[in-house]
Amino acid sequence: MSTATTRATISVPDRLLLGSGPSPVPRRILEALAQPTxxxxxxxxxxxxxxxxxxxxxTFRTKNAVAIPVSGxxxxxMEAMVANLVRPGDRVICGVHGLFGERMADELTRHGxxxxxxxxxxxxxxxxxxxxxxxxxxxxxMFVVHxxxxxxxxxxxxxxxxACRDKDALLLVDCVTSxxxxxxxxxxxxxxxxxxxxxKCLNAPPGLxxxxxxxxxLGRVKDGRVPSWYFDLSLVLGYWLKEDGAPRAxxxxxxxxxxxxxxxxxxxxxEEGLExxxxxxxxxxxxxxxxxxxxxxxxxxxEGEQLHPLLAVRLLDGVEDAKVRGPLLTxxxxxxxxxxxPLAGRTWRIGVMGEGARLEPQERLVRxxxxxxxxxxDGAVGALKAGWAAA
Amino acid sequence: MSTATTRATISVPDRLLLGSGPSPVPRRILEALAQPTxxxxxxxxxxxxxxxxxxxxxTFRTKNAVAIPVSGxxxxxMEAMVANLVRPGDRVICGVHGLFGERMADELTRHGxxxxxxxxxxxxxxxxxxxxxxxxxxxxxMFVVHxxxxxxxxxxxxxxxxACRDKDALLLVDCVTSxxxxxxxxxxxxxxxxxxxxxKCLNAPPGLxxxxxxxxxLGRVKDGRVPSWYFDLSLVLGYWLKEDGAPRAxxxxxxxxxxxxxxxxxxxxxEEGLExxxxxxxxxxxxxxxxxxxxxxxxxxxEGEQLHPLLAVRLLDGVEDAKVRGPLLTxxxxxxxxxxxPLAGRTWRIGVMGEGARLEPQERLVRxxxxxxxxxxDGAVGALKAGWAAA
Numbered sequence: 060m061s062t063a064t065t066r067a068t069i070s071v072p073d074r075l076l077l078g079s080g081p082s083p084v085p086r087r088i089l090e091a092l093a094q095p096t097x098x099x100x101x102x103x104x105x106x107x108x109x110x111x112x113x114x115x116x117x118t119f120r121t122k123n124a125v126a127i128p129v130s131g132x133x134x135x136x137m138e139a140m141v142a143n144l145v146r147p148g149d150r151v152i153c154g155v156h157g158l159f160g161e162r163m164a165d166e167l168t169r170h171g172x173x174x175x176x177x178x179x180x181x182x183x184x185x186x187x188x189x190x191x192x193x194x195x196x197x198x199x200x201m202f203v204v205h206x207x208x209x210x211x212x213x214x215x216x217x218x219x220x221x222a223c224r225d226k227d228a229l230l231l232v233d234c235v236t237s238x239x240x241x242x243x244x245x246x247x248x249x250x251x252x253x254x255x256x257x258x259k260c261l262n263a264p265p266g267l268x269x270x271x272x273x274x275x276x277l278g279r280v281k282d283g284r285v286p287s288w289y290f291d292l293s294l295v296l297g298y299w300l301k302e303d304g305a306p307r308a309x310x311x312x313x314x315x316x317x318x319x320x321x322x323x324x325x326x327x328x329x330e331e332g333l334e335x336x337x338x339x340x341x342x343x344x345x346x347x348x349x350x351x352x353x354x355x356x357x358x359x360x361x362e363g364e365q366l367h368p369l370l371a372v373r374l375l376d377g378v379e380d381a382k383v384r385g386p387l388l389t390x391x392x393x394x395x396x397x398x399x400x401p402l403a404g405r406t407w408r409i410g411v412m413g414e415g416a417r418l419e420p421q422e423r424l425v426r427x428x429x430x431x432x433x434x435x436x437d438g439a440v441g442a443l444k445a446g447w448a449a450a
Numbered sequence: 451m452s453t454a455t456t457r458a459t460i461s462v463p464d465r466l467l468l469g470s471g472p473s474p475v476p477r478r479i480l481e482a483l484a485q486p487t488x489x490x491x492x493x494x495x496x497x498x499x500x501x502x503x504x505x506x507x508x509t510f511r512t513k514n515a516v517a518i519p520v521s522g523x524x525x526x527x528m529e530a531m532v533a534n535l536v537r538p539g540d541r542v543i544c545g546v547h548g549l550f551g552e553r554m555a556d557e558l559t560r561h562g563x564x565x566x567x568x569x570x571x572x573x574x575x576x577x578x579x580x581x582x583x584x585x586x587x588x589x590x591x592m593f594v595v596h597x598x599x600x601x602x603x604x605x606x607x608x609x610x611x612x613a614c615r616d617k618d619a620l621l622l623v624d625c626v627t628s629x630x631x632x633x634x635x636x637x638x639x640x641x642x643x644x645x646x647x648x649x650k651c652l653n654a655p656p657g658l659x660x661x662x663x664x665x666x667x668l669g670r671v672k673d674g675r676v677p678s679w680y681f682d683l684s685l686v687l688g689y690w691l692k693e694d695g696a697p698r699a700x701x702x703x704x705x706x707x708x709x710x711x712x713x714x715x716x717x718x719x720x721e722e723g724l725e726x727x728x729x730x731x732x733x734x735x736x737x738x739x740x741x742x743x744x745x746x747x748x749x750x751x752x753e754g755e756q757l758h759p760l761l762a763v764r765l766l767d768g769v770e771d772a773k774v775r776g777p778l779l780t781x782x783x784x785x786x787x788x789x790x791x792p793l794a795g796r797t798w799r800i801g802v803m804g805e806g807a808r809l810e811p812q813e814r815l816v817r818x819x820x821x822x823x824x825x826x827x828d829g830a831v832g833a834l835k836a837g838w839a840a841a
Contacts, residue, residue: 067482074488084487091458093484096475097465098785131522134702138680166679266705288557289529311525314657394489
């Protein structure tokens with residue numbers, strides 16, 4: 060084949076990805092990604108699909124039969140969840156304390172739901188009692204963002220499932236940034252459906268949205284006609300939900316190579332152990348928080364509300380976002396993310412995700428950022444190392 | 451990083467992909483795919499996005515500003531097109547002469563359209579006059595499948611655009627299997643919007659849906675509220691439709707590595723030249739048709755209606771699909787596809803796509819398939835080579 064032996068013409072710069080995602084993709088996952096494409100109905104691919112489903116169940120901590128990668132980025136998981144589980148006229152309680160709660164409120168509105176917003180300041184968790192108050196009236200579903208990527212806040216799930224079950228409502232969760240990086244046990248928390256992304260704590264390339272749906276929620280899929288052909292679980296599951304070699308019904312062509320990468324990412328999580336991985340993210344978060352505090356950068360989230368995989372800090376007075384973050388990327392080769400919405404220009408969002416949650420990349424960031432801010436680099440690096448050493 | 455130097459644990463079998471897609475992905479594209487992931491807002495990625503948009507315009511043969519890869523497989527392109535351009539109550543003429551016309555009719559119904567089906571037998575093109583008859587009444591859009599992957603039929607587009615413009619209606623086209631493999635000039639044909647896939651004649655991995663939308667159609671996007679957040683072009687274009695370094699607004703995280711692969715695939719198309727590529731697919735199709743005829747396998751599509759990238763042939767009497775196609779895959783390592791819908795068990799669908807449209811892979815298929823059918827292998831290979839030599 061004439062083009063088979065030619066080298067690729069595109070090239071990309073070397074970057075250390077310590078922003079809000081994508082996160083650093085290890086060479087091992089890129090190597091899996093680049094395995095030869097095979098057919099979506101090939102039995103060898105079917106076996107890999109079973110592995111991926113099992114790996115997702117373990118990582119979500121669920122016994123749900125349905126644990127699949129939706130063929131799109133994280134927000135496709137959101138859309139798949141809503142298109143299948145929310146019907147026009149449903150009263151849906153939607154926690155909003157950042158961009159991703161806002162996004163869900165928009166999505167719910169587009170699907171005809173009556174949206175009951177329960178808000179908190181960006182940078183804070185929503186008090187559970189406020190969500191429970193909204194649940195006093197009948198409702199069809201409650202949605203919360205477990206890991207708010209726009210603010211670095213983790214939303215407690217305790218007590219929500221009981222309130223939902225009291226009203227025969229579903230508990231729906233966005234765990235895009237928390238999955239495999241922050242403690243989360245979907246079954247123990249009584250979550251009925253949750254979606255995530257591959258480009259955060261799983262360290263796989265973006266393009267798939269892990270989704271799990273429990274039995275109570277699945278009943279709703281069959282109830283009505285799903286307004287989306289692409290995301291219709293009654294069709295998608297005919298392809299994904301066959302195990303032990305049963306024939307799979309073609310729906311759409313799966314993103315084969317991305318599934319390879321996800322399989323490899325899940326294998327890495329299993330090798331480390333999920334709890335060890337959560338612990339490492341907590342250590343990495345605290346160490347980096349201490350180091351950045353030496354540079355004067357204070358965390359947005361108060362203690363106890365922080366999301367380990369995403370550390371949002373307030374900019375120093377007088378520091379202009381783009382003048383630091385731009386050259387940090389283009390000259391130092393380190394990506395961090397700016398603020399979103401009301402926090403634009405006022406915060407930086409630093410990823411502590413998977414391979415980014417290690418001492419070496421964090422030290423590189425602290426040195427580069429510290430130098431650009433004219434701060435106490437040695438003190439900051441010392442705090443970072445002390446945080447890791449104490450673990 | 452502890453996992454950075456470990457080898458990938460997943461492995462996949464060696465397959466020659468000569469089915470309905472995915473098609474053979476050249477090493478060069480896999481190498482592009484495996485370039486390190488960078489951020490979706492990195493200026494270096496933005497430059498690549500501009501290259502991809504330009505390459506898609508050239509390959510679609512359009513001057514449309516909007517030429518983007520939707521973040522999902524081919525059917526996501528279908529859904530993006532309908533969610534943005536079709537409104538509830540719209541009268542939409544839908545050509546149905548195979549599975550992908552059926553799929554679109556389903557999609558249109560889910561979006562509340564009044565669907566006017568214009569049908570033809572699976573394996574035939576729809577007579578243009580039948581489509582024009584349906585266009586005598588007012589309608590909002592006409593949809594046809596240019597390359598029917600389920601039957602190997604190419605649908606002529608001549609005369610459709612005028613009929614659409616007469617009624618201020620849009621002409622919408624599925625060119626998943628025809629793009630870059632079968633003659634298609636969207637602007638000359640007056641097409642208002644079209645979608646494709648990356649895993650057919652572009653030879654990239656599945657997971658992106660090239661989509662182009664012209665100015666007339668774009669007006670409709672702004673008219674109403676799009677029922678899908680993920681596919682809403684008014685949001686997606688804030689990210690994709692910025693050129694010359696203008697800041698891009700975050701919508702969802704693009705499938706970075708798949709965009710690398712698409713960029714490389716489009717570069718390969720440009721190197722060969724689009725018309726030369728079309729011609730090569732025509733030669734490959736005819737040569738393989740002649741070779742398979744020696745084995746007794748007759749093409750489903752009559753001469754003049756064939757889709758070059760997909761050759762559907764009727765099974766010989768008494769031959770059981772799975773007993774040939776199964777071992778062809780698992781023992782010979784060659785994938786071809788079975789029939790769909792009413793053609794299940796009665797046809798094979800053989801891809802003639804990109805790197806699959808060359809003598810070497812075709813000879814390997816003809817030898818293996820001929821041997822399994824007990825046919826005149828030497829005669830078939832002779833016909834194949836004669837077809838290529840005559841070109």
